[in-house]
Amino acid sequence: MDDKILVTRSSMPPYEEYTEMIKPLWESAWLTNNGTYHQEFEKQLKEYMKVQNLSLMTNGHMALELAIQAMHLSGEVITTPFTFVSTVHAIVRNGLTPVFCDISMDNYTMDVEKIEELITESTSAIVPVHSFGQVCNIEAIDALAKKYGLKVIYDAAHTFGERYYEKSVASYGDASILSFHATKVFNTIEGGAVIYKEEEYGNLLYGLKNFGIRSEEIIDEIGSNAKLDEFRAAMGICNLLHIEDEIEKRKKVAEHYRMLLQDIDGIKLLKVQAGVKENYAYFPVLFQEEKLGITRDLVYERLKDCNIYARKYFYPSVHKTECYKEKYENCKLPVTEYVSNHILTLPIYADLALEQVSRICKIILDMIK
Numbered sequence: 001m002d003d004k005i006l007v008t009r010s011s012m013p014p015y016e017e018y019t020e021m022i023k024p025l026w027e028s029a030w031l032t033n034n035g036t037y038h039q040e041f042e043k044q045l046k047e048y049m050k051v052q053n054l055s056l057m058t059n060g061h062m063a064l065e066l067a068i069q070a071m072h073l074s075g076e077v078i079t080t081p082f083t084f085v086s087t088v089h090a091i092v093r094n095g096l097t098p099v100f101c102d103i104s105m106d107n108y109t110m111d112v113e114k115i116e117e118l119i120t121e122s123t124s125a126i127v128p129v130h131s132f133g134q135v136c137n138i139e140a141i142d143a144l145a146k147k148y149g150l151k152v153i154y155d156a157a158h159t160f161g162e163r164y165y166e167k168s169v170a171s172y173g174d175a176s177i178l179s180f181h182a183t184k185v186f187n188t189i190e191g192g193a194v195i196y197k198e199e200e201y202g203n204l205l206y207g208l209k210n211f212g213i214r215s216e217e218i219i220d221e222i223g224s225n226a227k228l229d230e231f232r233a234a235m236g237i238c239n240l241l242h243i244e245d246e247i248e249k250r251k252k253v254a255e256h257y258r259m260l261l262q263d264i265d266g267i268k269l270l271k272v273q274a275g276v277k278e279n280y281a282y283f284p285v286l287f288q289e290e291k292l293g294i295t296r297d298l299v300y301e302r303l304k305d306c307n308i309y310a311r312k313y314f315y316p317s318v319h320k321t322e323c324y325k326e327k328y329e330n331c332k333l334p335v336t337e338y339v340s341n342h343i344l345t346l347p348i349y350a351d352l353a354l355e356q357v358s359r360i361c362k363i364i365l366d367m368i369k
């Protein structure tokens with residue numbers, strides 16, 4: 001039996017590199033609370049991303065939750081149902097109401113033609129998601145936000161290392177968040193960051209991630225605890241040394257998939273977007289059963305029988321999950337539902353051998369002959 005191939009595999013720095021890095025922590029015994037590595041990692045990330053303002057967080061979810069809290073929003077927030085539940089939970093946990101906008105068939109991000117009709121007197125912000133690292137229509141979203149005086153917070157969890165016309169994808173909007181979860185292109189085991197425009201907003205964020213503590217005796221915000229510790233900051237510094245290599249290796253895997261699966265009627269791959277330097281975080285494939293005569297679920301099961309674990313991502317879409325379906329049962333989101341029911345993300349990670357990619361594709365192609 002072949003070894004299991006999972007949808008992803010975490011990137012690790014060389015063992016000695018990391019253990020050398022963490023040795024001094026036994027001397028300093030300073031493990032968290034804005035330690036030396038935290039400061040160094042934050043500085044290096046700003047340089048790498050060419051951004052002015054960035055605040056490290058304990059994970060991508062808390063980055064989003066606190067980014068929203070620091071905006072002091074109210075009422076409704078327009079977002080996409082085709083995302084990881086974290087996006088919507090972060091809105092709801094801030095006491096706000098998510099309003100779902102359907103996605104575009106082109107790149108599975110929010111359909112900008114459908115945003116305006118959802119804006120009401122109560123709308124205070126838009127939270128778009130660069131799903132699978134596909135860049136949203138930033139220009140159109142920006143124009144709408146200006147027209148209606150709305151804040152824009154991008155869930156850029158999937159975009160580490162990506163550029164849009166030379167700028168980091170995660171540098172757009174009033175704020176953007178990143179995830180450094182173990183399954184991401186770049187990881188600190190668990191971790192994340194908020195990238196933001198206004199310095200004043202940054203002061204709020206810094207307070208919020210440490211219980212709202214401003215100084216020893218002043219606590220002026222109902223904050224949380226979202227600090228990144230020294231061990232994970234050290235992991236970030238080590239992994240950052242290898243990020244370009246990581247993305248290059250993923251590129252080869254993605255290109256091999258693309259070569260083997262393109263031009264097949266009924267198999268839809270995402271297009272390469274103009275002006276985008278990709279990070280190859282995911283390889284989502286739409287299996288159009290009306291053309292192929294087989295379902296996405298059948299492909300998923302067949303691969304699983306061969307010890308290959310693809311992922312139905314994002315399925316179910318958020319408005320169909322147990323915790324939201326009652327409230328949103330009358331929502332009409334046909335494109336989201338179609339994509340969610342037909343999509344499968346195939347295994348991709350830096351060290352996935354091209355022979356394995358060929359094997360995965362052969363299993364799929366044999367099914368649709």
Ligand SMILES: Cc1ncc(COP(=O)(O)O)c(C=O)c1O
Nearest residue numbers: 059060061084086157179180181
């Ligand atoms: C789109 C999206 N948003 C938010 C998150 C939350 O990030 P984290 O897992 O770092 O908390 C994820 C994580 O996987 C995600 O995929």
